[in-house]
Structures are given as structure tokens and as C-alpha cells.
Amino acid sequence: MKLWRGAGWVPLGLALLPVLLRPAGAVEPISLGLAIAGAAASAFTGFISYPRLYCYFRECCLQRHDQRAAAALQENLDRKLFGQHLVNKVVVKAVKGFLNNTNAKKPLTLSLHGWTGTGKNFVSKIIAESIYKRGLQSKYVHQFVATLHFPHAHSINLYKDQLQSWIRGNVSICPRSLFIFDEMDKMHAGLIDSIKPFLDYYELLDGVSYRQAIFIFLSNAGAEKITEVALDFWRNGRTREDIQLTDMQNALSVSVFNNKNSGFWHSTLIDRNLIDYFVPFLPLEYKHVKMCVRVEIESRGYVVDEDILTRIADEMTYFPREERIYSDKGCKTVDAKLDYYYDF
Secondary structure, three states: OEEOOOOOOOOHHHHHHHHHHOOOOOOOOOOHHHHHHHHHHHHHHHHHOOHHHHHHHOOOOOOOOHHHHHHHHHHHHHHHOOOOHHHHHHHHHHHHHHHOOOOOOOOEEEEEEOOOOOOHHHHHHHHHHHHOOOHHHOOOEEEEEHHHHOOOHHHHHHHHHHHHHHHHHHHHHOOOOEEEEEOHHHOOOOOHHHHHHHHOOOOOEOOEOOOOOEEEEEEOOOHHHHHHHHHHHHHOOOOHHHOOHHHOHHHHHHHHHOOOOOOOOOOHHHHOOOOOEEEEOOOOEHHHHHHHHHHHHHHOOOOOOHHHHHHHHHHOOEEOOOOOOEEOOOOOOHHHHHHHHOOO
16 A cells, blocks of 8 residues: 655656665655656666566556456456445446546546445455556555545645645556545545646646546545435335435435535535546445455355354444444454454
8 A cells, every 4th residue: 555655856867766776666756856757767667678577577557458457346346345236336337437448538536435344445445456466555556544644734735735746746657546535524625626637627737647547535424325315225115226326426426515524525526527426335234244254254264153253243233223224334343353253
């Protein structure tokens, strides 16, 4: 996982040698000067080595063919994601269509919404792994956490400048860069609008095209609206699989736009329709929690004990209080509970 950190401006001549010699993944973005140095180093490397041989030893931009990436995404979501038929359908179609589009007019922008533990981070991880073998560890995948990287409201102007330089520099190095913004519901209002030009329908900005980049936003904002729709379907005797994206996408975008506790509060990204999809993650039911427990046990190489599996699912707390339909933490604490029951 590539976490953001500050870096000073580096003269081009001084930067070339360390960029060429440093280990894979040790890129120091945020500084436009260093980003240009990285681009120059990459170009220079191309002259002195065969691309396939170079990419065998070092990770390269656009490492996987787009069709293979789309197939890997579909397979992993089908096998690992539970209870999220809307997410599976929308994400696969959106990412697959974007990767196979040789003439995209803008970057792909997804906004994932739902309660904690419903799979938002998990899906962004699967997307990263589908495009790059190293997944979140790829030097072309960049993850920001609002409370960690943008903690101080009085530094918003500084954050805006740094964020723009970081994105500009990394897309200059790799057009198919992936940017993940976590905890959007905790981000200071107005900050995310600083990247609006990069998400818009521009062919070039200062000589750089952003049309192959992917931006993913993760947020708890709008979870109440998602749960409200899901409960209405349940109380009317309809299954969660009957829920369609049209049943909540417009209401979700309005809810997020008007939420003062959201980083998207009155955001131009929503106002200008620059977010391609608002993807709702439904609250997980008891049966989905059991699926999570089973997969986690199997991933650790242990035989599934049905009694322990059921006991763990029963210990989770559910809401609403009377009906006890949905897990209030999704599958978030499954891993910790397994440590308690199994002598790993």
C-alpha cells in the first residue's frame, strides 16, 4: 500500500541516479519535480533495456493486459464478495468497460458507500489486484486516508497543492494510476474539489492526460439511506436481490451531497456529475457473516468447524433491535473472533 507522505523538490539531475537504483516501489511522489525525474528515469531505462526483460525484474505501468484484468476482477468478486449483487454488477461493468475503452473521455470515478465491514476496502483491494500483480503494494496504486494524510483543517490549502502535485506527478509516470481515497466521510469539506480538473473531460492538462486513471472514493456517508431502502424491501417481502441500482443511486448521491459530515458536502464533483457511479454496499445479513467466517477459516488452512462458525456468527450484534436482520459491523471483526476460538 502506497501511503502519502511529503517530499521536497528534487533537482532533475540529482534525482535521476537514485530513482534508477532504488528498489521497486520506493517512489517518493507528492513533489512534481521528483515526479518529472521519475518519468525521465523511466524513459531512460526504456532505451537501455528490452521492455519485457525490464518488466520481468521491475514492475511496469499497465502490467496486465486490460482483458486479463477484467477477467480477474470478475472471478475474484464472484468468489470472495458476499451479499453485494449490486456491487458485483456495477463494479465489473464499470471497470471492465473502462479498461477496454481505448478512447475514454475522462478517468473512471467510483464512489463506494455503506456501513463499516460491508466490503468497500475489500473491493478496492480486489480492483487493485486485478490491474497490478502487487495490488495495493504496487507503486502505481496510491491510497489516502483522510484522518492520517489530511488531519488539520487549517492546512487545507497546503493539502490541496500537495494533492494536485502528487496526482499530476504520478499520472505523468503511469497513465493507468489508481488513486483510493478512504474515509471520505471524515475529509474536510472542499479539499476533494481540488482534484476536480483531473476528473473532468479534458484531453490534456498542462500536457498530461488523466483519461486512463482510476479514482475510487470510500465513505460511510449515505449508509442510512442504503439501509432504509434495504429494510423497505425486506418489510415488503422482497429479497435484497430485487434491489436495483436505480432504486437508490439518485437518492444516495443527494444524501451524500447534502451531508455536512461528508467530504462530498456541496462538492463540485457531484454537482458536475464527475462521479460515474455511486456504488451502494448493502448491510450484511447473518448468512453472509457465516460465509465470511467460512472463507477466513479456509484461507488459514484449517478444517471448518461448523459449531465454531455458527457460534461466531451468533455473537455478532445485529440491527434493527427487534428484527436483528443486519450485522452492525458486517464482517469487520471476523478475523479477531477466529483468533479467539482457534489456536493459530
